[in-house]
Amino acid sequence: MTADALSQEEIDALLKGSAEGPSETHRIEPPSVPARQLEAVAKYARMMASTLGDMIGTFLASPASFTYEKADPQTSEGTSGVISGPVVVASFRYTSALNGQSALIFSEKDARRIGGTMVGDPEASAFADMVSDAFKEVVSTILGNLNTSLGAPMGAAVSNAAARVDGVTASAAELTSALGGEEQFVLISYDMRVGDSVRGKCWQLASVDLVASMEPLAMPPPKPAPKEAPQPVKAAPVEFDSLTEDTTAPPAPPNLDLLKDIGLEVRVELGRSNMKIRDILKLGGGSVVELDKLAGEPVDLLVNDVIFAKGEVVVIDENFGVRITDILSLADRVKTLGERKG
Template structure:
């Protein structure tokens, strides 16, 4: 700047900077945090599945989420790698790609085949590739099951397609353009003193957006069957409607016979036998649980929880707690301390009407 005035270059620079700041974000910071938390939970299930296969402790760190492209990933990744490409077929739509270096895959394959995990090769035999593919298949399947629990809906995946990525010129995915913006969720993976590496999960922007909208309660599940039915022409729908109408009329015209219900009288002997047979089930274990209180929190509040956070419940300090048997409320009580352990003293038994309401 000279004489108190901006030069043309400075003006252009400011304008360009202003335009860049006004460009909308593909994924907001809150959405990144939510995707990271979802990835943390789902890949935690995946690490459990891997532990069961190799019988070694597996740790996956908190994920790091960022926007990138497949081309950028290719330019910053070492070769060779093994890629698992999965398509969601119900619950949500889109794809999920898992990438792991073959050196790490070789350790996992060796452990699965009964070895000690000490390997010094980047080449995988056909048997080792099959073993790693099965391990990644189990991991992504467990992750999908975990997502189904979080989404409160069924989530199914297609049979995974796996390939060995040996060269930068090879495509990572046939379905995602290399210059298209994607979401990268990266984890640090460690296996009990044998392996310390990273694993990558790739989601298209649309898939990431759908996952976020489901978790925020903004999207309802739409089945593919409904979409396929809407693709048929109007004549077919009219014909189907007329057939349904004819069948309905036939049902209406069919005479209906109504009879009163008849029951055999109860005998005293049968009642007596039932009291004797109750001894057969006296040793059946039942789960007893106590509800201290409940509350509702938004996803934003849940993500802000940390060590030391306080959660206020819907019960006052002097109110009785609920006592449940196999998930059914049967009594109320008060919390006591017995030999440095918590206990509950029953103060009242739920009445018959209250018990019926709790079963509904």
């Protein structure tokens, strides 16, 4: 034998080691999840906790409170040491907006109470088919309400496939199976309180791809577009024509002929008087009403209720008439109009 040749003992040792396989097994590490995605998971979990409290409190007819505690990147092997069985796992897959596998996990005792209450047997001793179906219906209602709440922050409708409910012992293999073969995920823990006596925990598993799809939840809501500053308005003083004394009629516009056949109401006003109701009620035949004009004072001639001229009353054959003594200027007409309205 040469110096480089192996002895029989060395050959036997190598063969023995090959038959026994590698001395160390491959260990799966928890996934590396960015902080932004964990922030999104926390927001999702708070919404889930609120929905769990509202729905389970309604179904059990008792005040219920669920509080999000933490979210940890985990493996199925590591999680089996956190969750002790027997438990009930409701596994489901998000299919729209959110994408990935998830599972809600309750202790079998709590799941029996929830499902049993739905079928009229809150103290059900076994997680039988009827209780399981009722619990599944509760989970479906919870997810439906949660999906509605998630729609706005996700910016799209959220939906999931039908949930599957199984009673398991929370072994690593069973947790992996519940998550569709995923061995890495995020473990979400909730504190559960129902009424005055029930204190416990429930959990949720979220696959790595589901956690990644939650990232829009970590984005701040869009800020409203800033309002444009109002543009300055240039204001110019308004100029009015001065009212001057002018007794001459203004020149007629070229198209005045078009207006000459329009009828206007012309009235002559002898005077006015203000009276109290009691005095008006006393009026009768022979009563005299004193006016605000003096005897011999010119009367007013009004055109469409605007004083146009002044004159004196005359008798023409058997009719009264008015002899025009003064045509009011534009300034006087405006002045008398203001006095009459006052």
